[in-house]
Amino acid sequence: xxxxxxxxxxSMISELFSERSRLAGTGPVGLDPKWVTQMIAFGxxxxxxxxxxxxxxxxxxxxxxxxxxxxALQYAFGSGVPEIVEQLTxxxxxxxxxxxxxxxxLITSGASQGxxxxxxxxxxxxxxxxxESPFFLGAVETAKANGAxxxxxxxxxxxxxxxxxxxxxxxxxxxxxxxxFLYLVPTFQNPTGITYxxxxxxxxxxxxxxxxxxxxxxxAYFDLRYDNDKLPTLYELANDNGLVMYVxxxxxxxxxxxxxxxxxxxxxxxxxxxxxxxxxxxxxxxxHIAAEFAASGTLLEHIGxxxxxxxxxxxxxxxxxxxxxxxxxxxxxxxxxxFIWMTLxxxxxxDAVSTKARENGVSVGLGTMFFANGTGDDKVRLAYSFNxxxxxxxxxxxxxxxxxxxLRDAPETA
Amino acid sequence: xxxxxxxxxxSMISELFSERSRLAGTGPVGLDPKWVTQMIAFGxxxxxxxxxxxxxxxxxxxxxxxxxxxxALQYAFGSGVPEIVEQLTxxxxxxxxxxxxxxxxLITSGASQGxxxxxxxxxxxxxxxxxESPFFLGAVETAKANGAxxxxxxxxxxxxxxxxxxxxxxxxxxxxxxxxFLYLVPTFQNPTGITYxxxxxxxxxxxxxxxxxxxxxxxAYFDLRYDNDKLPTLYELANDNGLVMYVxxxxxxxxxxxxxxxxxxxxxxxxxxxxxxxxxxxxxxxxHIAAEFAASGTLLEHIGxxxxxxxxxxxxxxxxxxxxxxxxxxxxxxxxxxFIWMTLxxxxxxDAVSTKARENGVSVGLGTMFFANGTGDDKVRLAYSFNxxxxxxxxxxxxxxxxxxxLRDAPETA
Numbered sequence: 167x168x169x170x171x172x173x174x175x176x177s178m179i180s181e182l183f184s185e186r187s188r189l190a191g192t193g194p195v196g197l198d199p200k201w202v203t204q205m206i207a208f209g210x211x212x213x214x215x216x217x218x219x220x221x222x223x224x225x226x227x228x229x230x231x232x233x234x235x236x237x238a239l240q241y242a243f244g245s246g247v248p249e250i251v252e253q254l255t256x257x258x259x260x261x262x263x264x265x266x267x268x269x270x271x272l273i274t275s276g277a278s279q280g281x282x283x284x285x286x287x288x289x290x291x292x293x294x295x296x297x298e299s300p301f302f303l304g305a306v307e308t309a310k311a312n313g314a315x316x317x318x319x320x321x322x323x324x325x326x327x328x329x330x331x332x333x334x335x336x337x338x339x340x341x342x343x344x345x346x347f348l349y350l351v352p353t354f355q356n357p358t359g360i361t362y363x364x365x366x367x368x369x370x371x372x373x374x375x376x377x378x379x380x381x382x383x384x385x386a387y388f389d390l391r392y393d394n395d396k397l398p399t400l401y402e403l404a405n406d407n408g409l410v411m412y413v414x415x416x417x418x419x420x421x422x423x424x425x426x427x428x429x430x431x432x433x434x435x436x437x438x439x440x441x442x443x444x445x446x447x448x449x450x451x452x453x454h455i456a457a458e459f460a461a462s463g464t465l466l467e468h469i470g471x472x473x474x475x476x477x478x479x480x481x482x483x484x485x486x487x488x489x490x491x492x493x494x495x496x497x498x499x500x501x502x503x504x505f506i507w508m509t510l511x512x513x514x515x516x517d518a519v520s521t522k523a524r525e526n527g528v529s530v531g532l533g534t535m536f537f538a539n540g541t542g543d544d545k546v547r548l549a550y551s552f553n554x555x556x557x558x559x560x561x562x563x564x565x566x567x568x569x570x571x572x573l574r575d576a577p578e579t580a
Numbered sequence: 581x582x583x584x585x586x587x588x589x590x591s592m593i594s595e596l597f598s599e600r601s602r603l604a605g606t607g608p609v610g611l612d613p614k615w616v617t618q619m620i621a622f623g624x625x626x627x628x629x630x631x632x633x634x635x636x637x638x639x640x641x642x643x644x645x646x647x648x649x650x651x652a653l654q655y656a657f658g659s660g661v662p663e664i665v666e667q668l669t670x671x672x673x674x675x676x677x678x679x680x681x682x683x684x685x686l687i688t689s690g691a692s693q694g695x696x697x698x699x700x701x702x703x704x705x706x707x708x709x710x711x712e713s714p715f716f717l718g719a720v721e722t723a724k725a726n727g728a729x730x731x732x733x734x735x736x737x738x739x740x741x742x743x744x745x746x747x748x749x750x751x752x753x754x755x756x757x758x759x760x761f762l763y764l765v766p767t768f769q770n771p772t773g774i775t776y777x778x779x780x781x782x783x784x785x786x787x788x789x790x791x792x793x794x795x796x797x798x799x800a801y802f803d804l805r806y807d808n809d810k811l812p813t814l815y816e817l818a819n820d821n822g823l824v825m826y827v828x829x830x831x832x833x834x835x836x837x838x839x840x841x842x843x844x845x846x847x848x849x850x851x852x853x854x855x856x857x858x859x860x861x862x863x864x865x866x867x868h869i870a871a872e873f874a875a876s877g878t879l880l881e882h883i884g885x886x887x888x889x890x891x892x893x894x895x896x897x898x899x900x901x902x903x904x905x906x907x908x909x910x911x912x913x914x915x916x917x918x919f920i921w922m923t924l925x926x927x928x929x930x931d932a933v934s935t936k937a938r939e940n941g942v943s944v945g946l947g948t949m950f951f952a953n954g955t956g957d958d959k960v961r962l963a964y965s966f967n968x969x970x971x972x973x974x975x976x977x978x979x980x981x982x983x984x985x986x987l988r989d990a991p992e993t994a
Binding site: 240 | 589598614645652654655662701707823838852
């Protein structure tokens with residue numbers, strides 16, 4: 167087809183696109199996932215490639231397909247195949263302290279799909295949702311795609327600031343409006359790495375009950391704790407009050423490429439999420455193999471292995487930052503998860519740092535991607551999950567040099 | 581939680597649900613996929629369990645994971661991992677006569693997700709779409725979930741009736757309205773089994789160009805042809821005019837449980853579908869394994885095997901119908917695919933037949949599920965894909981007895 171015909175067809179077709187599509191915008195096409203190997207990748211939350219349990223998954227695939235192949239390769243409509251539901255139920259009770267029945271569970275294509283479905287369940291264009299500030303970039307995008315008005319509430323070291331949350335809820339109430347839900351990542355928050363204290367969790371559940379505010383608890387990093395004792399989930403603290411939706415994933419503890427996550431919630435919510443889930447069921451193939459991986463005990467072993475591996479990387483990155491960053495740069499010290507959140511001094515922008523770092527072979531996460539309100543210019547997210555220790559030390563060294571150079575060259579603006 | 585608290589929480593939460601969720605309704609939760617083994621299952625379009633290539637997939641999984649495990653188990657955002665895109669491009673050119681570049685392709689979680697994304701791309705609530713009458717029940721549900729007004733156009737033996745289609749388009753134009761797209765299954769149509777003639781395909785493309793009407797060509801059964809030569813796809817006939825979206829799937833030729841399908845379309849459409857696809861990419865795990873299955877030549881061999889197997893089943897079902905159905909019952913004779921469409925005589929309803937058949941161990945597809953307008957009471961869909969020949973003969977025998985009994989007992993109403 168000639169370019170002119172192509173352009174005419176495209177403009178004719180795009181006149182017909184829905185409001186929903188206009189909000190969502192375009193997505194990547196033809197992106198080669200191997201791009202991350204071309205630099206030291208502090209930008210994305212990619213699991214360590216060498217940690218992926220390839221041989222154990224080959225074994226699990228063989229066992230699961232030999233035993234249950236007829237069902238692993240067949241359609242399975244609805245909320246999830248029984249084998250993965252059973253394993254997940256056990257895992258949630260053992261590790262998360264969450265008791266969930268079949269009626270409380272939806273297996274999804276990663277936590278991404280779980281979040282997308284929950285946002286669709288509640289949000290009409292123009293509806294209010296509340297988020298942390300900053301918050302997970304996938305949720306920022308999904309909020310935009312649903313046309314949400316996002317009220318962003320600051321975080322301190324113990325979590326979302328309750329006075330600010332309460333203030334926002336009271337303001338909305340005075341305006342005769344109601345927030346549809348609060349979205350948060352209370353454990354090893356993405357992007358800041360902070361963890362909500364037990365007291366803050368309790369306060370949050372109380373505020374949620376007082377205002378009838380549903381909470382979406384995204385707990386993607388729960389299992390990857392390197393220091394201190396685990397804390398109860400909001401889902402557990404809310405004690406089946408029906409207001410908390412708990413979202414999790416196998417992406418960080420098994421394999422992101424299998425696209426398996428879950429939602430735990432009130433049965434009425436699960437039934438409606440299942441109604442919105444229009445993909446004829448989450449992969450029985452991946453579900454059966456992951457279920458075998460969990461049933462054999464390999465998952466639990468593997469989580470132990472990952473904790474050791476990522477703890478060392480976090481320690482390596484923190485030590486490298488301590489050793490090399492110029493004065494004025496600050497960062498968080500997470501107890502788990504994948505991320506450190508850095509604040510730049512003197513009007514230095516994440517765009518400037520990112521551009522110059524890329525030229526020197528290091529990618530970072532732009533702070534601005536983690537806010538719906540356009541702020542975050544002085545923030546950078548660093549993931550220590552993908553690269554090994556040698557690369558982490560080299561990458562932080564490069565980043566420190568980049569920041570030092572930019573600070574020296576730029577007039578002081580702050 | 582007490583039942584009273586649960587009920588209060590559910591009613592409080594459901595007040596907050598979006599318009600979109602209200603349209604979509606609830607979905608199944610806790611459904612055991614093994615229910616289909618409890619009866620002779622003519623109801624669903626389930627692939628034959630014994631045909632699923634379990635051992636070949638174990639081999640493909642081993643090879644793909646050993647070679648590319650780091651990428652099969654990692655995130656891959658965007659339109660599809662390069663390995664499956666390459667294999668699909670070859671398959672489409674070899675079998676379907678479709679030349680597609682990376683920019684024309686989106687890999688989806690089955691054709692279901694592809695259709696759902698296309699419907700979302702075009703439809704605002706209240707928008708008009710055009711369908712065949714009857715049409716695929718998954719599309720009926722997706723149309724409802726998007727709040728579409730469906731204009732249903734009758735089929736004859738050669739496809740959608742062009743005069744009726746043209747009449748509907750002219751009526752819409754006179755009202756100042758425009759249909760967003762036409763959805764159809766031109767080859768071994770679901771549910772009727774009919775195939776559009778070459779002439780009808782050409783006429784359709786001409787009407788589409790005349791009215792600027794996009795066409796969604798759902799070709800899930802393309803490879804499963806048992807008689808006569810293959811016909812060109814609408815996508816090929818439209819010769820890159822940008823108006824045809826071609827949807828396909830590995831569900832019928834490899835494994836429904838792997839949830840792999842695709843959309844071929846204009847690059848502008850693909851970019852926007854990718855924007856709506858909020859699941860962080862279709863499974864790299866399944867994609868790498870399916871790509872290996874295709875690259876090794878096993879897919880092509882397997883399709884040949886399936887054609888022989890399903891041809892025999894179709895012949896068995898047709899012969900059994902010929903031998904046992906009472907006068908007045910009529911049915912289609914498909915050249916391929918999974919389905920036969922039966923018309924009941926004398927006011928007999930599909931509900932009555934289905935209820936009585938179930939009591940006797942046979943499930944059928946209710947005709948009413950394949951219309952958006954509430955008709956189809958005298959229609960039944962029979963799938964010959966799931967059961968073996970002995971079961972097919974027994975099932976048709978039971979069904980014939982059920983129909984004969986109902987005809988004898990019921991007063992003639994038509």
